[in-house]
Amino acid sequence: MSREVLLEMTRREIENLENQRIDLAPDIHKIPTASYHDPGRYEVEVERIFKRLPLALGFSCELKVPGDYRAMTVAGVPVLMTRGNDGEAHAFVNMCSHRGNFVVEDDAGNAKNFRCRYHAWTYGIQGDLISVFDEKNFGEVDKACNGLTPLPVAERGGLIWVTLDPKAQVDIDLFLAGYGDVLDHLRFKDTYVGGRQSMEGPNWKVAYDGYRDFYHVPILHRESFGPDGPSQADYYSWGPHVRVSSPKGHEIFAGRPEDEWTNDEMVPGVWTIFPNISIAGSPVTGSYMVSQMFPGKTVGESHTIQNFLMFGDEAEKDEDALKQYMSFMHDVVYGEDYFTGFNVQQSLATGAKEFSYFGRNEGGGQLFHKWVDALIETEDEDLNALLEKGIAGRN
Ligand code: FES
C-alpha cells in the first residue's frame, strides 16, 4: 500500500494553491434534464447500474467476528451480509427458501444462525440450510440445494462490496481500478460504526450531484459551515470513482519535508465510490461520515443512510457529542442539500429547460454522468471490457 498516490495528490494541491488555480475540465458538460425525471430512464439506471455493479454496502469493521451480520434492502433487493466461520465476508439474498420471508429483519448484530420467523426454517451464518421445522410432516428437503442464494461479495479497502445480481460477471478489480488500495489509506479498519441515520431525498442523481460539488459549499451552506468553506476543487479518478479535494487547507504542509506529512493529514476531502457513496472526514477529525444513496421506489425518490465511522475506543464513545454531530449533519444534508434537491427535482420535471450544466470546475460531476451514460448503454457481456478500457481521457 504505497503512500505515493497520496503524496502526488498533495503535491498537486500545494502547487495549485501556490498558483491560485484548480484543474479544469476541457469544456462545460450538458446533461439532458429528462435523465433526472424520466421513469423509463430511472428503471434502466436501477437495472444496469445498481443491479449489476458491485456496491459498497457494508464495512469490514461491522462484520468483525463470525456471526456478525447486517441486513438491508437495496433497490428492492433484501440483502444479508455476514462474517462466516471461515473468516470471510458472505452475502445472500435475505430470502427464505421455503416461501420467501426475510430470514432476518433489516438490522445489524451478531447471530449464531438465522431462524425464519414464518415457519422456523433455520440457516447457518454461511447461508446453509440447517433445519426444516417438522420435516417429518413437511416432507424431505434436499438441504444442500436449499441454502440462501449467495451474492457475489468482495472485501476491499475496509468495505464489503456486494453485487445484487447472483449471476453477475463484473470483475470487482476492473471496477475498482486500484481504488480499493487507495481507500486502505482511510483506515476504515481502525473505526467502528458509532451511529447511523437515514433520510429520504430527491432522485438519486440529484441527491448525489451535491456530494461531488464544492462549488455550492460557501453558498448553500453559508449558515451551517460558514462562508469560508472551499468552493474550488480538484478531481482525481480511478475508473468511475472520484476523489474531490480542495487546495484550501493544504497550507498545513508548507515548509515541512514530505516525509513528515502523515497519511492522516493527506486524506481529507470527499472520496466518492461509484455509483452512490460519499466519504467525508478524516482520522484527524476523529470520524468519517459515509453516505450511501439508494434509488427510491420512483424516479423522484431516494433513500440515504449516513454512517458515522469513529476512531478510538468504542467503550469511551462520547454519546452526546456524536448525537449533536449527527443531528447537525442531518440538518445540513436534509435541510440544505435535499431541501434544494427537492426544488431542483420539481423544476426539472416541468421540462422548461432541456439541459443542466456541469462547469469546467465540476469535473467530478462530468465524469459521473459520463460513466452513467456509458454503463446504461453497455450490454452485460461488454461490461468488463468497458471497465477495462475506461472512459477516454479521464482514467
Ligand atoms: S417462509 Fe421461511 S420458513 Fe416459511
Ligand SMILES: [Fe+2]
Ligand atoms: Fe452540500
